[in-house]
Amino acid sequence: MKMFEVNELPVEELRIRLEEAREELSNLRFQKVLGQLNNPLRIRLVKRDIARLETVIHEFELGKRGQKTAENEESK
Secondary structure, three states: OOHHHHHOOOHHHHHHHHHHHHHHHHHHHHHHHHOOOOOOHHHHHHHHHHHHHHHHHHHHHHOHHHHHHHHHHHHO
16 A cells, blocks of 8 residues: 555545554464465565554644645645
8 A cells, every 4th residue: 555545545444444454464474373474575565554554544633634635725
């Protein structure tokens, strides 16, 4: 998931995707322990997605994300 995709989503959708990513990471770790993991790089990518989602959600909570969109609209 890229940042431009994350930036377009509402907070509720971000929280849903965060939970899905955490669940996927848990499943990947379980597969790794069992020796069934086909793509070990996927763990790193999911961790990065989780970090991106948490960052954007935190920005919304601080009110920074809402201010950025208002500033962008004023400049147009």
